[in-house]
Amino acid sequence: MYHSILQACVCCLILNLALLSPAGETAPDPALVRSAISRSIPLIEKAAAGSAHERTCFTCHNQALAVLVFSEAQPRGFKIDQTNFQRQVDHTAAALKRGLEKYQTGQGQGGGPDMASFSLWTLELAGRKPDEVTAAVTGYLLERNRSRDHWLRNSTRPPSMSSDTNTSYFVIRALRNFGTEAQQPRIQKRFAQSRDWFLKLKPASTEERVFQLRAFLELNVEESRIQAAARELTQLQNSDGGWSQLPEMTSDAYATGTVLVALLRSGQHKASDLSIQRGIKYLLETQQPDGSWYVKSRANPFQTYFETGYPHGKDQFISVTAASWATVALLLTLPTDE
Numbered sequence: 001m002y003h004s005i006l007q008a009c010v011c012c013l014i015l016n017l018a019l020l021s022p023a024g025e026t027a028p029d030p031a032l033v034r035s036a037i038s039r040s041i042p043l044i045e046k047a048a049a050g051s052a053h054e055r056t057c058f059t060c061h062n063q064a065l066a067v068l069v070f071s072e073a074q075p076r077g078f079k080i081d082q083t084n085f086q087r088q089v090d091h092t093a094a095a096l097k098r099g100l101e102k103y104q105t106g107q108g109q110g111g112g113p114d115m116a117s118f119s120l121w122t123l124e125l126a127g128r129k130p131d132e133v134t135a136a137v138t139g140y141l142l143e144r145n146r147s148r149d150h151w152l153r154n155s156t157r158p159p160s161m162s163s164d165t166n167t168s169y170f171v172i173r174a175l176r177n178f179g180t181e182a183q184q185p186r187i188q189k190r191f192a193q194s195r196d197w198f199l200k201l202k203p204a205s206t207e208e209r210v211f212q213l214r215a216f217l218e219l220n221v222e223e224s225r226i227q228a229a230a231r232e233l234t235q236l237q238n239s240d241g242g243w244s245q246l247p248e249m250t251s252d253a254y255a256t257g258t259v260l261v262a263l264l265r266s267g268q269h270k271a272s273d274l275s276i277q278r279g280i281k282y283l284l285e286t287q288q289p290d291g292s293w294y295v296k297s298r299a300n301p302f303q304t305y306f307e308t309g310y311p312h313g314k315d316q317f318i319s320v321t322a323a324s325w326a327t328v329a330l331l332l333t334l335p336t337d338e
Contacts, residue, residue: 027272028280033330036284037078039291040327043310044069045081047320048088050308062308062317063088064122065324071125072328075336089126092119096133103136106143112154113144114161117170124177134178141171142179142186149193157299158207159245159254160321165201165211168194172218195219206245206255209233210262217266230268233259234275241282245298253293254318256282257325264332271333280333283326295322 048066070085096119099109109115116137123134145151153167160166172194179187198219203209213229236243236259242251243259260279263269269276287293292311297318310316310323 027277028284028333030334032284033280033333036287036291037073037327037330040287040293040323040330041069041073041078041080043291044320044324044327045084047308047310047316049084050310062320063092064118064125065321067092067122067125069324069327069331072331076331076334077337078331085126089122089128092122093128093133095119096123096137100133100136103133103140106140108140108144113141113151113171114154114167116141117167117174120174120178121170124173130178130180135180135183138175138179138183138187141175142183142190144171146190149197151194159205159298160207160318161299163205163208163211165198165203165208165215168198169211169215169218172215176218191219195221199225206233206236206243206259209236210258213262213266226266227268230263230266233263234269237275237278241278242286243279251282251286252295252322253283253286253326254295254322257322257327257329260329261325261332264329276333280330283330287326293319293323293326295319 044066048062050062067085067088070080070088074080095109096103096116102108103116120134120137128134141151150164150168151171153161153164155161172191175183175187175190194215198212198215199221201208201212203212209229209232213226213233216226216229238244238251240251241256242253243255244251245255249255256279260276260283263276264271271277271280283293288311290311294312295315295318297315299318308316308320310320312319
């Protein structure tokens with residue numbers, strides 16, 4: 001009798017596991033994850049160094065995202081070129097400082113709120129403290145689009161600059177981390193306005209869903225809305241384990257990387273969850289033999305092309321952006337050494 005009951009329980013457990021996991025689905029080997037990260041980091045470092053050498057201005061794809069990767073890699077035991085890391089931070093700070101007078105007069109720099117907020121995000125990741133320059137930048141961001149309930153992107157360059165959700169999220173984050181005490185009344189007013197805008201938003205793309213979810217966390221939206229946003233984003237996962245930028249597109253490393261980071265940061269998913277494991281597996285399977293990821297650009301170029309050393313030619317800027325998000329997604333599944 002006991003044997004029959006035990007046998008029945010075992011069969012039930014096997015059946016439940018089969019329903020939860022696709023056939024043959026196994027968790028990615030942490031050794032493979034670490035190997036993928038180790039092959040990706042040198043290429044991102046090369047691209048960041050190449051960008052800083054070729055241009056005096058700040059770039060979101062080669063400074064901000066690279067510093068994000070470095071800041072997540074170090075606590076997990078990965079070796080980083082410290083000189084290059086510091087160069088990217090100094091490059092960012094210098095670019096902002098050159099625009100100090102323009103920020104103080106409310107003009108800002110080329111790239112508008114996108115460049116300003118991504119630059120402050122870079123400094124935040126590197127642990128930089130607020131100063132005269134950052135105060136001028138946050139003052140500019142508070143005045144920008146002040147008659148609106150959110151911040152407008154400076155240009156349209158899909159996928160990372162295809163929606164105001166991305167711009168508004170990073171401006172909110174910049175104001176939260178670098179806003180001065182004197183600016184707080186205006187900051188809280190703008191936060192309340194943008195909170196309403198994000199709550200009313202009906203996302204039309206994966207990008208909008210990702211940064212709506214991330215903005216909910218910054219704006220202390222109720223847990224039920226965070227749970228719903230994370231659930232809806234998870235449900236967009238494709239059969240190959242990845243996510244698409246748009247419903248009519250196929251999976252790629254950019255959409256998959258940004259989604260995985262958003263879900264893991266939301267606190268609604270653990271690295272051991274099946275949807276996360278399937279997404280990680282997709283990234284491992286689509287990494288190129290040289291350690292890069294390839295994503296075809298959808299943006300209409302308006303700046304002179306320059307070479308940074310990252311593979312994929314004129315598609316390198318979205319590809320290195322995708323690779324950075326993908327690498328961070330992989331990193332977030334590993335424990336820190338701290």
